[in-house]
Amino acid sequence: MSVVPEFLAANQKYASTFNKGSLPLPPGRKVAVVACMDARLDPARALGLEEGDAHVIRNAGGLVKDALRSLVISEQLLGTKEIVILHHTDCGMLTFKQEDAVAAVKKNIGQDASHIDFQPFPDLEQSVRDDVAFLKSNKLIPDDIKIWGGIYEVETGKIREVK
């Protein structure tokens, strides 16, 4: 059983009323959102994004180190001027350490994953501060790019700033 037939049926419905076929490639609101891949977070709904508004970059944790290639393309080739980082409560990245991930892969599928930096973090607010600091100190992210970091609460749907 695959979810693909359900996805394609849902897509047929989406496409049947689709009226956004002439949007330009560069994001209209000149922003890139970096958010966790978590299933409970829908950045578009949670931030009021429509098709065409913003680049949305997502990975496990919403970590900017994994997003650097995409951010440079977003800014230097497609004109975005702002980065919004969204981590979230109850994140899976808070629940394991590097050695736990390596051990789980070994146990589950017998493979060595020690070459992958899984980048777990023990403190949610600090993880946002660290990501803001990483971008602010990175020479590929120029000083005129605005950077904002916040936390999405999966319990309430609310977003709050991390200072």
Next chain:
Amino acid sequence: MSVVPEFLAANQKYASTFNKGSLPLPPGRKVAVVACMDARLDPARALGLEEGDAHVIRNAGGLVKDALRSLVISEQLLGTKEIVILHHTDCGMLTFKQEDAVAAVKKNIGQDASHIDFQPFPDLEQSVRDDVAFLKSNKLIPDDIKIWGGIYEVETGKIREVK
């Protein structure tokens, strides 16, 4: 001028009717979607995803090489069993080469970005095939994980399979 005040206002509205505060951490539909960061593609709307359904991993191009850390976490720590790859028509990754990206960064902000592999691709359908093949041959993605690759048409909202 920042988009953040608008994002927070939209979020207040979203949170005011939020009723999904008790969803479990593992994705309900046991699938991870890997899609491009493109502003015109909203994977949740285009595939019929609700909060809690699926991991959504996004980067420039929707390239699986950048997503490997996230996919291993998704499968081995959070129980997903399927990967859906979505590239799309009119993708920015079709419009430049590695040397163009390095030159743009040098021209725009005076920095050397030659250490970043920007991973542009010249052929859209082949880029999907390459990503499916990359995952199928990667030892960290076991054989029982279903993998499907398709293209989202930004002109029509439709998704089609790449074989």
